[in-house]
Amino acid sequence: MRMRDGLLSAAIVLASTAAALADYGIGTPATPEEIAGWNISIGRDGDNLPAGSGDTVAGAEVFEQRCSACHGESGEGGIGDRLVGGQGTLSDERPIKTVGSYWPYATTLFDYIRRAMPLDSPQSLSADEVYAVSAYILMLNGIVDEGTVLDADSLPAIEMPNRDGFVLDDRPDVGQ
Amino acid sequence: MDEFADRDVDVDQPSRRNFLKGSTAAIGGGIVGVAGLATAAQAQQANNLPPNVPEWMTYPGDDTAHNPYGLPSPYEEHVVRKVLGTPKTYSAASSRTPLQDLDGIITPNGLHYERHHGGIPEIDPAQHRLMIFGLVDRPLVFTMDDLKRFPSVSRIHMMECSGNQSFTATGRNTAQELMGLVSCAEWTGVALKTVLEECGVQSNARWVVAEGADAAAMTRSIPLEKCLDDVILAYSQNGERIRPEQGYPLRIFVPGYEGNMSVKWLRSLQVREEPIYSREETSKYTDLLPDGHSRQFSFMMEAKSIITYPSGGQQLSAQGYHEISGLAWSGYGKIERVEVSVDGGETWQEAQLQDPVLPICLTRFRLPWAWEGEPVTIMSRAIDETGYVQPTLEALLDARGRNSVYHNHAIQPWAIAANGEVSNANA
Known part of the structure; x- marks a missing residue:
């Protein structure tokens, strides 16, 4: 797909041959409605975030009802992962990896809660509820203030503490 | 792997040794000689050994296709996937293939991890x-x-x-x-x-x-x-x-x-x-x-191997000949070579690879070996077609620390005691 310029003309010949062979005519066109219904992925820049909004106060209520049984009253963890604390511990002997200490993008919080949480009833929260509980979890981590309202504009603007904490795979590092 | 899918536990694994001990009476196998088992059941089982006619030859067996989807012998019921410990959530957990009980390179579908x-x-x-x-x-x-x-x-x-x-x-x-x-x-x-x-x-x-x-x-x-x-x-x-x-x-x-x-x-x-x-x-x-x-985006699974016989939880039944056997693999392609040490990593011998050797595929290796009854530590290391050599755990820990969680492909040593018991030498 990505051809070097010098090979472009040869590539076009090959591509047209391949296209003729690959034109199986199998499959049905996906309609915009079908795609919209299934595309629940949110990019790190917030692309595809839905309309709606929620604040930390509403989020506290959602958390209490739908999250705390597994993640603890204050996000300290239980059956589910610990969500709060641990900032500054990643190079410690016992690092604590949470939303606040480890997750690089706040948008991933919306993406993951909507697609997979709560564990017993995924995709049951409304967009407003997901914005709200995302705001609450970020507040518990000291990343946003109480009363913060999150929506498709404000969520991607949040700078997570570990945003720059990731490096690309540089293996092999051992064993050569 | 989440922490809860990969947590520390002490597991009572039904080992080859336990199975053999436990079923000696049932199958009348070659391990008679365990003292104190001269029971009525054992006496009855002896009726199936030479020179007697085995009982299961004296009447017709089950009808054809009495299991439309076939099942392993009931004597193999210990060969199953296993979840370690008690996960916090069974819907988000893992189960493991009984590598030590399998031969060849293909994992039966019911045993795939x-x-x-x-x-x-x-x-x-x-x-x-x-x-x-x-x-x-x-x-x-x-x-x-x-x-x-x-x-x-x-x-x-x-x-x-x-x-x-x-x-x-x-x-x-x-x-x-x-x-x-x-x-x-x-x-x-x-x-x-x-x-x-x-x-x-x-x-x-x-x-x-x-x-x-x-x-x-x-x-x-x-x-x-x-x-x-x-x-x-x-x-x-x-x-x-x-x-x-x-x-x-x-x-x-x-x-x-x-x-x-x-x-x-x-x-x-x-x-x-x-x-x-x-x-x-x-x-x-x-x-x-x-x-x-x-x-991040650390996709590739690097070259790795493990000896599956003799391996932890098993028991060498006697001194003398044993075939060391195991599996090697690499995400980068074919296995080029597997080396086995029977002296704790001091010296290495090249194992025989079972054909076919396929890219990104389990590769069975074998090495004939005579055990003299002394305590030894055995281990294998894989070398893939890129020339990559499977590292020791020490080398990995030096480079990556103890908190990487994923991508540990270190050499696995097994300790064989004088009584023939095999255990994890890293424990």
């Missing part, structure tokens, strides 16, 4: 769809029948969980407990390249985001270059339709990459310029290094 993030959905294939959208000229929806109309491909590949072999867990003794998150099968389906070309990938595309139809809507981003190389949209496993635990009716199979990339119950592929930075590729499946940074 599992790792689920939201349980095993029961999917009606007639109601399952694969949608391909994003940076394509023709977004398309495919039924299972559609996908089976494309030209098919079939290849034998291993798959390994990134969390196979903990850096820190204790209390694990068998090959299954220590390294049972690797399996191998013949995967049949359609080359993803074929289907992507049907959709027309646009020139700015770089990644394909696969999403499962499970309760976790499991999501991973795969480089487009890999998708156009050897990735399979698989609907069959060892000849039959993929098992529900492996993604029925459809999974994406990404050879050589960590197992969770091979998203099960595949329902959509979004072609993108950027990865999606899902929870599974940010907060999980990233490898924390000593300086506090984490490796």
Whole structure:
């Protein structure tokens, strides 16, 4: 797909041959409605975030009802992962990896809660509820203030503490 | 692997030794001589040994196809997948292949390791769809029948969980407990390249985001270059339709990459310029290094091996000849060579590789060996076709610290005691 310029003309010949062979005519066109219904992925820049909004106060209520049984009253963890604390511990002997200490993008919080949480009833929260509980979890981590309202504009603007904490795979590092 | 899917536990594994002890009376095998077992049952079993006619020759056996889907012998009922300890959530956990009880290179479908993030959905294939959208000229929806109309491909590949072999867990003794998150099968389906070309990938595309139809809507981003190389949209496993635990009716199979990339119950592929930075590729499946940074998109499973006989929990029955046997594999391609040490890593001998040696596939190795009855430590190391040599645990810990969680591919040593007991030499 990505051809070097010098090979472009040869590539076009090959591509047209391949296209003729690959034109199986199998499959049905996906309609915009079908795609919209299934595309629940949110990019790190917030692309595809839905309309709606929620604040930390509403989020506290959602958390209490739908999250705390597994993640603890204050996000300290239980059956589910610990969500709060641990900032500054990643190079410690016992690092604590949470939303606040480890997750690089706040948008991933919306993406993951909507697609997979709560564990017993995924995709049951409304967009407003997901914005709200995302705001609450970020507040518990000291990343946003109480009363913060999150929506498709404000969520991607949040700078997570570990945003720059990731490096690309540089293996092999051992064993050569 | 989440922490709770890979936690420290002390497991009472039904070992080869226990099985043999426990079933001596039942099968009247070659281990008679365990003192004090001269029971009535044993006496009765002796009636089946030479020179007597075995009892099961004296009447007709079960009718043909009395099990329409065949089952292993009841005497093999200990050869099963195993969940370590008590996971906090069984819907998000893993189970392990009993490597020490298997021969050859193919993992029976019922024993292929599992790792689920939201349980095993029961999917009606007639109601399952694969949608391909994003940076394509023709977004398309495919039924299972559609996908089976494309030209098919079939290849034998291993798959390994990134969390196979903990850096820190204790209390694990068998090959299954220590390294049972690797399996191998013949995967049949359609080359993803074929289907992507049907959709027309646009020139700015770089990644394909696969999403499962499970309760976790499991999501991973795969480089487009890999998708156009050897990735399979698989609907069959060892000849039959993929098992529900492996993604029925459809999974994406990404050879050589960590197992969770091979998203099960595949329902959509979004072609993108950027990865999606899902929870599974940010907060999980990233490898924390000593300086506090984490490796991201660490897909490749590096060269690795394990001796499966003799291995932890087993018992050498006698001094003298034993065939050391094990498995080696690499995400980078073929296994070039396997070396075995029977003196704690001082000297190494080249093992024989069983044909066929296939790329990104379990490779069986063997080495004849005579045990003199002395305590020894045995181990294997794999060398793949890139020349990469499987490292020691010490070398890995030096480079990566103890908190990487994933991608431990260290040499596994087994200690054999004077009484023939085999155990994890790292314990």
